[in-house]
Amino acid sequence: MxxxxxxxxxxxxxxxxxxxxxxxxxxxxxxxxxxxxxxxxxxxxxxxxxxxxxxxxxxxxxxxxxxxxxxxxxxxxxxxxxxxxxxxxxxxxxxxxxxxxxxxxxxxxxxxxxxxxxxxxxxxxxxxMGPEPPAEPSPQPMEQxxxxxxxxxxxxxxxxxxxxxxxxxxxxxxxxxxxxxLEDNRWESRADGSVNELPLSVEGWLSPFDAFIFGGPLDHEMKIALGELTLQSSGSVRDAKTGEGANLSTSIQGPDIGALLKTFSLPPLSEGAFDYQLNLNTTGQMTRLVLDGNLGNLDISANGELDRLIGPRTGNLQFSVDGPNLGALAKLFGIDGLVEDPFSQQADAGFDGNVISLKKAVLKTASDQLEIGGHINAQQGYPGTKLDVRLQSDEIGRWTTLLGQPPQTLGPLQLEGTAAIDANGLISIEAAVKQALTTLDVNGTLGNLPDTLSPDLNVSFRSPDASHLVAALSRATFPAAPLAIDGRLGLRNKQFTLGDFKIDLAGDQADINGRLNLENRYAGSDVELRLDIKNAGALGRRFGQDGLPDQPVQLGAQIKPDGNGLAFEVTDGNLGEIQIELNGRIPDLQQPLAIDGSFDVSLPRLSDLAVFLPDAQLPDAPFTARGNLESDDNSVQLKDVVVQLADDRATINGLLNLDNRYAGSDIHAELDIKSIGALSRRFGKEGLPDEPVKLTARVQPSGKGMAFELHDGNLRDIQVEVKGNIPDMAHPLVMDAAFDIDLPRLNDISFLMPGKELPDAPFSANGRLKNRQSKTELDQVRLTLGANKAEIYGDLLADNRFNLLIKASGPDASTLEKVIGQPMPAEAFSVSTQLDGGAGEFYFSNLEASLGQSRVGGNIELVLGDVTRLNGNIKAPQLDLSFWDTPTDAAEPEPKPAAKREWMFADTPVVERLPQGLEVQTNIQVDELIMSNTSLTDIELGIALTGQSLDVIPFRFSGVKGGSYQGSLRMDATGPRPKLDFEAAGKDIRVGIAAAPGQDPATFAPIELDIQLTGEGTTHREMASSVDGKIRIFQGSGQVAKAGLDLVFSDFMTQLFTTLNPFAKTSEYTQLDCAVFSADAVQGQVSVFPVIFHTEQLTILSEGTVDLHSEKMDLSFNTKPRTGLGLSAGVLINPLIKVGGRLTSPAIEMDPEETVKTTGLAVATVGISLLAKSLSDRFLSSADPCGDARKEIEKRDSAAN
Known part of the structure; x- marks a missing residue:
């Protein structure tokens, strides 16, 4: 201020x-x-x-x-x-x-x-504000x-x-x-206002005003009102600068000290009405001081005689304070953490020249008492001062709040101590602390005043269990075990000294001697350490660390500064059977890896280190590591560094420069493995060959990058040679290198891909990577696998992007079956494409591929990310899928029985079928598609998937025998209820549905169809239950193959067909004259009528309903032989059949011969009359049942429109 x-x-x-x-x-x-x-x-x-x-x-x-x-x-x-x-x-x-x-x-x-x-x-x-003023000499006393x-x-x-x-x-x-x-040096003032909304008024005078600065007599009269608080003071002082000769009276009054404290956001140290009086009366040279009254329920009183109020030289004073909240009172003076308990404090002090005698100073709470007695010499350095301190607490854990910790339960504590200052200002202390069974004894000196303290203390600590005490003081975890600490601690001029410092934790001991300089790079420090641990595992478990070996540990070490660095020596280091010897120095701690010295580590089993690497599978084999490190300025020379595991060895020599991007470094490494298979099995890896491996490598920094060379690399017949340079390690993909890899058989590296069968054919990879400033050019990169070849040209850019031309060809694609993982035809193939992109982006342009007579071309864009985008346009003059469409003669494994489904349309979300995070926009055009039993032409398929919307528009094709198909599918799930819209129209379609392999396409029955279906719902069941629309299918003359039915339809449908048409059991083909299928759906209620299957032997008529809400079905079938057909005695036609049950468990409910016996069918006989009444024979007696049915359907559709 x-x-x-x-x-x-x-x-x-x-x-x-x-x-x-x-x-x-x-x-x-x-x-x-x-x-x-x-x-x-x-x-x-x-x-x-x-x-x-x-x-x-x-x-x-x-x-x-x-x-x-x-x-x-x-x-x-x-x-x-x-x-x-x-x-x-x-x-x-x-x-x-x-x-x-x-x-x-x-x-x-x-x-x-x-x-x-x-x-x-x-x-x-x-x-x-402004610059700090320069230091000025002590000013001369002012006169005015x-x-x-x-x-x-x-x-x-x-x-x-x-x-x-x-x-x-x-x-x-x-x-x-x-x-x-005023002219007589009298200062008069009057003010009105407020403090934090409390009314304020001040009125009074002082004379003379400058007596506070220059001393001398002072008279005053002052009245201050703040809210309901009033302060009045009047009187005189003989010398305002020293407080001599005071005769004055001061009072302060108010109705509620608590409200006043709250107004100014002060700690709630008291509450209630307050009335305080301070009276000073001087008789002769002594001033009588009387302070009495109360601040609410906080009582403060003082009584005594002093020669002067400021810096008294003679007299005595008794002072006492009683209050309800010690913690709140302490907070008022900036001290946090004291207990908020009622308290009392008394002090009796005497003044004699420079000596202040504390006859009695006591601070009490209900369970604590602090006593201080002695005398203080107020001269500079406090020579001859001596204080006795005694502290007793019934629960010391309440006071851990002073350390920022929550209150604890620790039990009682007693402390007795003495602090003294001799004539030279040297502080000495002696203290004994007892807390339950824990004791601490400290004696020694703290240094000289007024200099910086430099303690030199003898410490003795004993505790049967220090865990609770440590946790209370620091929240740290410490084991519940006996702890003893003895030794000397010293600190002088930032140099820390430990003398015979011993730590014993339940028998595990550490001895520390020496000094540690905390500045000047620890210059002059010298620390000796010895450890004697009976059981490392038990010690680890005490600190909550499992897995350390139950082995003794002994260690002797010496550490001391060496110039700007550190010299160290570890002798007699052992952990069980592990032996460690280290001797060396770190020349500069700014380069901690620059170590000069030797090391020799020996383990009877590498697995002994598993306790330090719990997630690693370490082999049970002997391990050694030894060698020499020599540092010179900023470099480290590695000499004969040998790491050996059993009979396998790695040797490292060379120079490592720790400065200037490792410039000048040159590292040579040799690897000599007796059996790569045996080594891998030691680490739990199977499949590597039992062959020796030898390898020589060299690595050198080069500018901002790195040069590397790999030669004499061999694994059995595999030869590897690599030599190159990475100009800038910030862009590791930009490099200049040549490589040549030859494998007599690709399956020699099958151990790298467990479970993957690779071809037994020679493989080679060779070429060169050329650095061109900010990119790497792939030059003549060639791959061969048997007679198959591939070439890659292009650039790898510094920003992780690439543009590549890829070409591959071969005379026989079937030789790549093991690489691709799919059967391939024994035909020539070729692939060529321009591939551009970067991280997560792939753009295939000018894609051209051929396989046999198939030809495909186009462009594809694939972008990976939170939303994956797939866009493309594919055109194929001819696409032959007959190789994959033709059934093989090999017996397929018997499929596992599927779990029985309760619902055909489950109560599961519709949108889960739409891929999340995928956007697709593709168009596929195929001029001719060849399959095993048919061919299609002029195919066009468009697929658009965006968010929750799927469109398959267009989808059209033509048949090689004529006819065409056009359809569309739209699923819109952008609204609260997904919507489905499906349309299909076709005429004279001959696609070979229910055709046998190799069947002549000329015998395919042409199909005409008209399908319109809509629905909406959040689940598949809701969607099915809301279906509206119609299905119209008309089929002309042709052959229906029994083998085709088995391939297309379920076992139940195939059995139903043979039950209705017993001729299908003995004939490979059924000659179909015509067929009709008509169904209408209104809100999931499907009416099926009529369904006609008209063959050369018989006519089958069906009608009924399917409830997609409950998935119950009720279908009736009536079969009638064609007129003039002669039947053998072994052929029995079932005229009336009813199918019921549910879509997932259909059942033939009536069969007069009761011959339907199949797995999963529930068979029950009902009255024939009931079934007969539900069927009509109006189409069964017609010469053209399909034509009559079609007319009936068209009439019905016309009326509906």
């Missing part, structure tokens, strides 16, 4: 004195005057001063400046633009006083002003005040103070303030 006043005086002075320097002729130049005031303020404060209103300067012996709308800028970090604002400022100066020792401002007036004082979380305050304001008037002003430490800002509003410094 002193700096605030300082800068205010500077600003006011600049406002006047700076203007005089401009000269009399510039008085009326307002712009120049404002500019000078602003620039000088900026120079001295670093802040901008803006005067946006008029400025008036009146010169004379008393010179006056008046300015309106004055703004003073805030700190840069503040959200508020102005730190101070004045609507109107008027200030005058007595010019003649500039030549005296005291500058006089006769008048200062502020109207409508606002000042905001604030601090931020970084500890910065907005009143800190350098600046005097005679008359200060403030109207309607606001002062706001805010800081992170304040729960609520302090808002001071001044309605009016009048302060006058």
């Amino acid at each position: 002193k700096r605030v006043l300082k800068y205010l005086v500077i600003i006011f002075g600049l406002l006047l004195i700076g203007t005089l320097a401009t000269g009399w002729y510039l008085v009326r130049d307002e712009a120049f005057l404002k500019s000078q005031l602003s620039s000088n303020t900026l120079k001295y404060t670093g802040r901008e001063l803006k005067i946006q209103g008029p400025v008036k300067l009146s010169l004379g012996r008393t010179t006056t400046l008046e300015a309106d709308d004055v703004h003073f800028a805030n700190a840069p970090w503040s959200d508020e633009p102005d730190m101070a604002y004045a609507g109107r400022l008027k200030i005058s100066i007595d010019l003649t006083s500039l030549f005296d020792d005291q500058i006089v401002f006769p008048f200062l007036s502020l109207v409508n002003c606002k000042v905001g004082l604030a601090s931020n979380s970084d500890g910065q305050s907005n009143w800190e 005040l350098p600046v005097v304001f005679r008359n200060l008037q403030i109207e309607n002003c606001n002062l706001n103070l805010d800081a992170p430490t304040l729960e609520k800002p302090i808002d001071l509003k001044i309605s009016s303030l009048s302060m006058q410094h």
